[in-house]
Amino acid sequence: MAIRDFFLRFKKEIETSENHLDDQLKTHFYKGNFNQLFQSIEQLFRQDADCRISTVSKEHGEIAIEVNNPNSCFLIVTIISVKPLETAVDFTISSERTSLFGNYPTLRRRIISYYERINKVHTLIGTGKK
Numbered sequence: 001m002a003i004r005d006f007f008l009r010f011k012k013e014i015e016t017s018e019n020h021l022d023d024q025l026k027t028h029f030y031k032g033n034f035n036q037l038f039q040s041i042e043q044l045f046r047q048d049a050d051c052r053i054s055t056v057s058k059e060h061g062e063i064a065i066e067v068n069n070p071n072s073c074f075l076i077v078t079i080i081s082v083k084p085l086e087t088a089v090d091f092t093i094s095s096e097r098t099s100l101f102g103n104y105p106t107l108r109r110r111i112i113s114y115y116e117r118i119n120k121v122h123t124l125i126g127t128g129k130k
Contacts, residue, residue: 013094031123034081
């Protein structure tokens, strides 16, 4: 294990992006317009008992969510229309919790699980830089 990987475990924030080194944490592009994705993602988090939506800004394409279980963290979902029927979804997740083994693996798994839930509802076009 490289020293960089060791320190990565203790990061308290993860942000997905088009150029992320981890393929599973790259921006996901979905088939559908902005309104379809925004509504279904908002509904997905409203139905989750562990999540409480604190702010919805459709103008900025952002949904802010407080996640309570199993570990409390703060999540921002950013939804951006790339083309008329192509929409990008990114996550920023952070935790104030300190863990002896690091927060990164837990936060990473959480983001991946959210992407998997969206994949069940919308057609994934691809990930990463378009």
